[in-house]
Amino acid sequence: MNNLFPSRRDFMNMNRNFFGDSFDQLFTDAGDFSVDIKEKDKAYTLEADLPGLTKEDIQLDYRNNVLSISAHQETGKDEKDEEGNYIRRERSTRSYSRQFLLRDIDEENITAKFENGVLTVDLPKKETEEPKTKRIDIQ
Template identity: 75%
Template sequence: MNSLFPTRRDFMNFDRNFFGDSFDHLFSSATNFDVDIKESDKEYTLEADLPGLTKEDIQLDYHNNVLSIGAKQEEGKDETDEKGNYIRRERSVRSYSRQFILKDVDEEGITAKFDNGVLTIQLPKKEVSDSTKNKIEIQ
């Protein structure tokens, strides 16, 4: 009798139970990507792994000390019979988005390149003088 009512575990595994293993790649947690950030005295270097994407799929923005990386990937598979009728037609869209706070960056000097699935962004630092700090006297 208990098997007639779905349990919480059944809902948690809905994608696997309903679609089977052939659609597992559609439900994977692919909304993030791996990023390495290195800091030196003169710049930040960010490397993001984005395999399977092209540079046209990627959007970069630096505004108010925040570096935003976004990407959108669309895939489709069509299988037809000899008459051109669909036997199977699949479409998927994946969106990737990450943001990083990187302060004191010279916005005019930012460069980026995309090679073999790796996005490399160079963010040179501004010269920051100590006079920008406001010392507050306690009374």
């Protein structure tokens, strides 16, 4: 009785057999990208891998101690025969979004560059005093 209902694995296998492995990647890789954040004495450095995108595809914002990275990409592929009729036409849209909580950042001096599919963001730290600890008596 249990085999009457297809499982997710059955769907993905049918998908792979029907469309090929490239269609499967649209579902597994969508929505995420790799990020490394390094803390130094006076700044944070963030590196995000965004291959296949251009800097125009990427939006970068820092607001309320949150760094937001979002990207949107639309692609299309048309194949026509000799008469100009479509024999294959594909379109895809991808959107990515990540957010990171980074406190005590000097917002005015944040810099970013995008080279060879890697977004590098330098986030200098503000000069702040160490928070004082207040001992609380327990009654």
